[in-house]
Amino acid sequence: MRLSRLGGNDRDRSAEGFWPQGERRPYGQITGWKPVLRIRQVTMDWKDFFRKIFLIDLIKGLRLTFSYQRPDAIYTEQYPLERPPVAERYRGAPRLNNHPESGETLCIACNLCSIACPENLIVVGWARTEDRKKRLTTFTYDLSRCMFCGLCEDACPVDALELTQDFEIANYTREGMIWDRQALEEGPQPARYTR
Amino acid sequence: MLENAFEFVMATPLLLALIKILIIFGVLSGIVAYLVYMERKVLAFMQARLGPMRVGPWGLLQPVADGLKLLLKEDIIPAGADEWLFLLAPAISVFAAFTVFAVIPFAGNFYVTDINIGLLFILAISSLGIYGIILGGWASNSHYPLLGALRSSAQLVSYEVAGGMALVGVLLLSGSLSMVDIVERQSGAGVWYVFLQPVAFLIYVIAAVAETNRNPFDLPEAESELTAGFHTEYSGFRFALYFMAEYTNMVVVSCIAVTLFLGGWLRPFASVSALDFLKFAPIVAFLGAAIFIVWLGLKSLVTLERYFFVVLAAACVGLAVLVAYPAILNAIQGVFWFSAKVLVFLYAFIWYRATFPRYRYDQLMSIGWRVMIPLALANLIVTAVLRYFWLAHHAATAVAVLGRQ
Numbered sequence: 001m002r003l004s005r006l007g008g009n010d011r012d013r014s015a016e017g018f019w020p021q022g023e024r025r026p027y028g029q030i031t032g033w034k035p036v037l038r039i040r041q042v043t044m045d046w047k048d049f050f051r052k053i054f055l056i057d058l059i060k061g062l063r064l065t066f067s068y069q070r071p072d073a074i075y076t077e078q079y080p081l082e083r084p085p086v087a088e089r090y091r092g093a094p095r096l097n098n099h100p101e102s103g104e105t106l107c108i109a110c111n112l113c114s115i116a117c118p119e120n121l122i123v124v125g126w127a128r129t130e131d132r133k134k135r136l137t138t139f140t141y142d143l144s145r146c147m148f149c150g151l152c153e154d155a156c157p158v159d160a161l162e163l164t165q166d167f168e169i170a171n172y173t174r175e176g177m178i179w180d181r182q183a184l185e186e187g188p189q190p191a192r193y194t195r
Numbered sequence: 196m197l198e199n200a201f202e203f204v205m206a207t208p209l210l211l212a213l214i215k216i217l218i219i220f221g222v223l224s225g226i227v228a229y230l231v232y233m234e235r236k237v238l239a240f241m242q243a244r245l246g247p248m249r250v251g252p253w254g255l256l257q258p259v260a261d262g263l264k265l266l267l268k269e270d271i272i273p274a275g276a277d278e279w280l281f282l283l284a285p286a287i288s289v290f291a292a293f294t295v296f297a298v299i300p301f302a303g304n305f306y307v308t309d310i311n312i313g314l315l316f317i318l319a320i321s322s323l324g325i326y327g328i329i330l331g332g333w334a335s336n337s338h339y340p341l342l343g344a345l346r347s348s349a350q351l352v353s354y355e356v357a358g359g360m361a362l363v364g365v366l367l368l369s370g371s372l373s374m375v376d377i378v379e380r381q382s383g384a385g386v387w388y389v390f391l392q393p394v395a396f397l398i399y400v401i402a403a404v405a406e407t408n409r410n411p412f413d414l415p416e417a418e419s420e421l422t423a424g425f426h427t428e429y430s431g432f433r434f435a436l437y438f439m440a441e442y443t444n445m446v447v448v449s450c451i452a453v454t455l456f457l458g459g460w461l462r463p464f465a466s467v468s469a470l471d472f473l474k475f476a477p478i479v480a481f482l483g484a485a486i487f488i489v490w491l492g493l494k495s496l497v498t499l500e501r502y503f504f505v506v507l508a509a510a511c512v513g514l515a516v517l518v519a520y521p522a523i524l525n526a527i528q529g530v531f532w533f534s535a536k537v538l539v540f541l542y543a544f545i546w547y548r549a550t551f552p553r554y555r556y557d558q559l560m561s562i563g564w565r566v567m568i569p570l571a572l573a574n575l576i577v578t579a580v581l582r583y584f585w586l587a588h589h590a591a592t593a594v595a596v597l598g599r600q
Binding site for chain 2: 058061062064065066068069071073074075076078081082
């Protein structure tokens with residue numbers, strides 16, 4: 001039962017001819033108020049009656065909950081034992097890639113990542129070799145300030161810096177959030193549990 | 196020496212009863228503890244979760260951890276509480292819940308005592324248990340417990356009437372209040388009373404859910420309205436006592452329903468000799484448990500747990516072999532069928548909780564007074580009338596037979 005025009009949606013009203021067609025609904029006015037009385041008729045036929053006395057709806061509910069006891073219905077992930085598959089485009093812990101065969105760093109110390117970084121959190125240290133070539137010495141990456149925008153890995157011309165899918169980068173100290181070259185090359189080392 | 200001791204025990208009823216009480220109390224405490232575990236697990240599975248997994252393999256040691264935690268917790272008595280009543284109330288609840296088992300027959304030959312007012316005794320004692328809730332709520336001197344206790348008393352009074360009247364229907368058929376007799380009458384009649392009294396059974400099941408304050412009738416402890424209801428102010432082991440009483444009560448009402456309606460310790464279709472192979476069910480059950488455990492163990496992610504499950508499965512197979520001996524197999528028949536039926540009931544309690552939303556208070560009262568009690572009354576009257584004519588018919592036949600001789 002609805003007695004006032006303060007409720008329901010506009011389509012209801014136009015159907016009833018409550019507001020003249022095409023006219024804007026008059027906000028904050030009470031002119032044209034007319035009570036609408038709508039009573040839903042409650043009837044019960046035999047079918048409904050049997051549904052009720054044989055508790056059909058309750059049994060339907062019981063059947064549904066029972067069916068959820070399948071092992072494959074379980075949604076829970078046992079986190080330290082099972083790790084969720086992370087999307088490929090996920091940007092997590094940074095990594096400095098080494099050459100897979102020689103083991104030497106791919107980084108050419110061009111400093112482009114440091115320039116690209118909006119937070120200025122990358123510091124690339126280099127030294128000149130005798131033939132005046134740049135050679136990477138230190139590389140620090142302050143994860144506590146990183147927003148994982150990925151501009152650094154976009155800027156890298158040799159794919160040396162990469163944001164990986166590792167997400168376990170929590171640390172007990174602020175200092176621990178500043179990763180040096182070794183940490184960047186090894187990646188995060190979370191405790192692995194026996195599988 | 197050992198035989199002498201055995202004979203002495205058998206010849207001393209008091210000692211025998213004491214030993215039985217100790218066995219029942221010990222086993223029951225364990226069952227109640229693991230009932231909580233089962234509830235958490237079943238609820239979790241029905242909600243697509245895993246439930247407790249961290250304490251022991253598949254969380255099997257969770258009840259032990261919970262018990263220890265509650266034992267070690269501080270026991271707080273609120274400043275304004277009535278101290279003596281506050282201390283007494285949970286004890287009353289637990290006492291009432293456990294005392295009932297004195298008259299419940301777990302098998303044809305395994306019960307503490309068989310008194311001729313068994314069912315009356317159960318109803319009286321379990322009604323006493325309500326005092327634990329009411330006094331606990333009152334003595335806490337706090338709003339939520341008081342409201343919970345009030346609700347609980349109103350609810351239990353309403354549903355006890357309907358449940359009690361449903362039981363009277365069975366009493367009319369059995370003609371005895373003794374729990375052992377009731378089962379033996381069912382054995383003699385060759386039919387469980389659930390088939391003769393389906394309406395009474397339904398009413399009793401609903402009333403039982405309401406009397407144990409379980410979903411969908413758990414208004415005395417409706418979390419969203421009353422925090423925790425009557426035991427809001429309780430902590431530590433006193434809270435554990437209330438918890439234990441609630442779960443023991445679940446076992447109690449299941450035992451009553453099984454004894455009165457589902458033939459107690461009788462196996463299904465006890466009078467059909469073609470189904471005698473059902474007596475091997477305990478062996479199958481243990482083997483099935485072993486297979487289930489192995490299957491579960493293979494899914495485990497921890498190597499150590501897999502070994503544990505293999506050992507557990509081996510123990511189950513060992514038990515299966517043990518019960519395969521004809522003497523042992525015959526001895527455990529009653530207890531096996533009784534516990535199997537009770538387990539189904541307990542599972543159903545959890546199942547209801549996972550399925551049904553809580554009723555509103557006025558709905559609860561309306562169902563109790565306007566549906567359950569009239570229905571129970573109608574059932575009682577119909578049963579009484581049918582029973583009267585049936586008896587009269589038999590008496591007439593008997594007289595005719597006697598007269599011919």
